[in-house]
Amino acid sequence: MATSQVTPMTPSDTGDGFQDRGQITFSVNYPAHAPRVDSPLFIKTKKLLNTASGGKCFICGRTAKETKVPHEAHHHPIMYSMMVVVDWTIFAVEAQRGDYGPGPQKFSWANFDPKNPMTFVDDMRYNGILLCKDHHTGPNMGVHVLPWPLFIAQKYAKAGYKFSDSEIIVHSTST
Ligand SMILES: [Zn+2]
Numbered sequence: 743m744a745t746s747q748v749t750p751m752t753p754s755d756t757g758d759g760f761q762d763r764g765q766i767t768f769s770v771n772y773p774a775h776a777p778r779v780d781s782p783l784f785i786k787t788k789k790l791l792n793t794a795s796g797g798k799c800f801i802c803g804r805t806a807k808e809t810k811v812p813h814e815a816h817h818h819p820i821m822y823s824m825m826v827v828v829d830w831t832i833f834a835v836e837a838q839r840g841d842y843g844p845g846p847q848k849f850s851w852a853n854f855d856p857k858n859p860m861t862f863v864d865d866m867r868y869n870g871i872l873l874c875k876d877h878h879t880g881p882n883m884g885v886h887v888l889p890w891p892l893f894i895a896q897k898y899a900k901a902g903y904k905f906s907d908s909e910i911i912v913h914s915t916s917t
């Protein structure tokens with residue numbers, strides 16, 4: 743039984759700057775699915791994603807050399823754990839239309855078999871973004887931690903903005 747309780751992000755946003763301590767509470771149901779293991783396709787295409795991204799984090803642009811921790815490939819937009827509930831007929835149309843960005847749009851949907859969705863889900867060239875460890879799972883920073891509106895703000899915010907007690911926005915341009 744699915745329930746969802748999400749506290750409004752900015753219950754009293756008067757326009758003054760303020761610190762949101764994120765009292766988000768929610769309860770959603772993950773469908774039963776096979777435990778995740780790194781498939782050969784994932785391992786291979788993670789490397790290709792890394793190359794195509796110039797080794798840069800999707801959010802901050804830093805390389806693993808700069809962060810000193812290996813970057814990670816994040817399944818996006820289809821979560822591995824939600825794969826079994828995807829309506830592929832709907833998704834394929836939306837993806838080809840560009841609703842989910844250039845990655846899913848470029849996938850070869852004509853050859854897709856919904857009975858074997860891993861060919862898309864685990865292909866990081868089309869269903870993946872490269873993230874530094876911080877922007878993957880880091881406190882106050884990660885895509886698995888922050889709501890999407892706050893997560894993506896780290897990508898477009900001006901450098902130097904104090905986003906949180908642990909992060910000042912940077913956009914690395916080093917190669
Ligand atoms: Zn990053």
Ligand SMILES: [Zn+2]
Nearest residue numbers: 815816817878
């Ligand atoms: Zn992830």
